[in-house]
Amino acid sequence: MLKIGLNQEMVSRARKAAFQITNAFTWLFEGYTTVATERTVLRLMGIDGALKDGNPLPNVVVDHLVENSALQKGAAIWVANAMLKKGLTAQQVAEEVAYKGLGITQIPLASVEAIWETLNPLVDKMLGHITAQKQKREELLAKYQPRPQPVIYVIVATGNIYEDVVQAKAAAREGADAIAVIRSTAQSLLDYVPFGATTVGFGGTFATQENFKIMRKALDEVAEEENHYIYLTNYASGLCMPEIAAMAAMERLDMMLNDAMYGILFRDINPKRTLLDQYFARMINAYAGIEIQTGEDNYLTTSDAVEKAYTVTASQLINESFALMSGIKPEKMGLGHAFEIDPELENSFSFELAHALLTKTLFPDAPVKYMPPTKFASGNIFKTYLLNAMFNFIGQLTGQGVQLLGMMTEAIHTPHLADRFLAIENAKYIFKAVKDLNQNLCLSEDSFINKRANEVLAQATEFLEKVAREGLFSAMAKGEFADIKRPENGGKGLDGVIMKDKDYYNPFLEIMKQELAL
Incomplete structure (x- = not known):
């Protein structure tokens, strides 16, 4: 059998050093959040849609909380409190903030118990949906042939999601096992996720939830024809890393480009912002059974x-x-x-x-x-x-x-x-x-x-x-990685890093940590 004999002492030393490097960031993960993480929480609570100018409602609500110096408690608390006090759904709260100027930070806070009781059904509903999508993937993989080794993985990058579908289906019929929809150039630097289906992109197609849904449906159709499951890949990276991971989990993507340091080194995104966002993004991927790349x-x-x-x-x-x-297993x-x-x-x-x-x-x-x-x-x-x-x-x-x-x-x-x-x-x-x-x-x-x-x-x-x-x-x-220098407080997105209050709460993070045994 073709194999190499590695120095096991070196292997142990290397893993020990890597553990020391990553576990030195406990202070960051426990003490801070980001605007992208809080927008992700709102999306998982069921908030969607965008203003006529394209500004997504999760951005509108989080920007409102930032302007009122209130994001330190987490977006979930304020939206759930408004739901409770005003008798609204999460979506309606977002629309009231966006269209009627509702100041949710001015509403007196209910008890912690009452806020949690308001949040629990939303959390159960979304995590139940993500679990069902994971189970659907497993059922289809059991129905069709086992995963090939290696998986034949090809890209589509027309800029138009409907043209991408044509090319993706053709590639799947030719023998591809996985289709990666390349993301439009520089989308990683947008601090929002575009809304709806898109037909114009540069060097690729915008990553949106609707585009995910369209491509997933198309690949499921060709999988049925070919009796062969087709893996769908996109990018959970950049300034909206956890949001895109959440959308992928909702729409049953199978693989997500999700690197801990890529955005820092190759897109000049702030190191703190990137590490915080990857922490939650990967937890979502782990919960959804999505393979990171x-x-x-x-x-x-x-x-x-x-x-x-x-x-x-x-x-x-x-x-x-x-x-x-973040709970990702080696096989993912x-x-x-x-x-x-x-x-x-x-x-x-x-x-x-x-x-x-x-x-x-x-x-x-x-x-x-x-x-x-x-x-x-x-x-x-x-x-x-x-x-x-x-x-x-x-x-x-x-x-x-x-x-x-x-x-x-x-x-x-x-x-x-x-x-x-x-x-x-x-x-x-x-x-x-x-x-x-x-x-x-x-x-x-x-x-x-x-x-x-x-x-x-x-x-x-x-x-x-x-x-x-x-x-x-x-x-x-x-500059010891890739010969590129990236200072701790430089780069894009640092203003989106927020210190948590002692009563900060992210219900999805807490439940995922419990269920992933972290």
């Missing part, structure tokens, strides 16, 4: 894939530790890495194989997400197609969980349907041709691949121990 492949777009391979491993271990804090952690070494480097394939085996060995239960070559894709479509074939070979050989297929026209244009067909044909051929090859191969202990994997592990361990000593925020400020 992390973005370590992005490190290799700004850094050399050989010199900085250890930063990928270090980030994977940090992401794993943060995910465990699609930790990421990528095939991004310069193909002109001698033995580049051996380096790639070593890195892929390291990831899969460190995280044996995780449906690891393997990203295709993009940095060195060129206008030579035949060379890119060959690189994608070698990437697919390693994916099958090392048992990756999710194989995001590369497109031979990656460096030229947004893929056509024919490009996607060729990519799926390439992957299916290789997966079948080398299906059991790994059971017939072994590596000597002193092989280059074994040594390289342990070298990267040792570098990652030393790096994690250094970060544990100085603190994650300090390391980010110095």
Whole structure:
């Protein structure tokens, strides 16, 4: 069996350091909330819709509470109190605030017990709905074939949700197992979620609850035709991370791009804001049975894939530790890495194989997400197609969980349907041709691949121990991740971080923590 022997002392040291890094943020998770977290609570309470100018009602209510310095108690308390005192539904309270100027902070607060009694039915209703969606997924997976290994994962990115449906259905009929609807460029920097179906996007389609519903329905239809469950993926990242996770849970998405540090490093979102939002977003994902996917492949777009391979491993271990804090189980952690070494480097394939085996060995239960070559894709479509074939070979050989297929026209244009067909044909051929090859191969202990994997592990361990000593925020400020400097109090969204009062209450967070045994 093709496998590597990792230094178990290094593995233990690395995980211990990652635990120290993430558990140093207990003060943040217990002491602070964010405007996005509070908007998520309102959405889970049943508040939806938007003003004519597109401003969503959850934003209107949270902005009202911020203006009145009242968000410290949590949005749930004020809305539930208004429901109780005015005899309104949560939706009606939001509409009264938006259209009639109702000042909910001016309404005298009822007893804590009465407010909780008002909230409980709303919490039970929404969590019951999310649980039913999780059960529906499990029923469909039991009805159709077992999950493939690796999952063939392709993207659609037309900007128009209805065109996305056409392309997604075509890809599913061609053999795709998972469809990722790429999000419109820069949506991660919007501090609100657009409302309704959208037909105009830039480099992708806006993530909205209605778009989720439309695509879920379409993929369920083709699943019935093909007798094959189709996984739906979108992005729970950016300034609305937990809101999008909640919408995904409501509409039965299966996978969500949800990295603890991506927004900080690659979108310049404030570190405190990002860590707080990912904490609640991942808890929602855990409760809904949604598989998270992390973005370590992005490190290799700004850094050399050989010199900085250890930063990928270090980030994977940090992401794993943060995910465990939110209740994500290993079998739902699609930790990421990528095939991004310069193909002109001698033995580049051996380096790639070593890195892929390291990831899969460190995280044996995780449906690891393997990203295709993009940095060195060129206008030579035949060379890119060959690189994608070698990437697919390693994916099958090392048992990756999710194989995001590369497109031979990656460096030229947004893929056509024919490009996607060729990519799926390439992957299916290789997966079948080398299906059991790994059971017939072994590596000597002193092989280059074994040594390289342990070298990267040792570098990652030393790096994690250094970060544990100085603190994650300090390391980010110095640019030690992806060579990008991100100070603790810089970036977008810091003004949306709110210190909690002693009587702060988020009913969904508390119940999810109990049920996830956190």
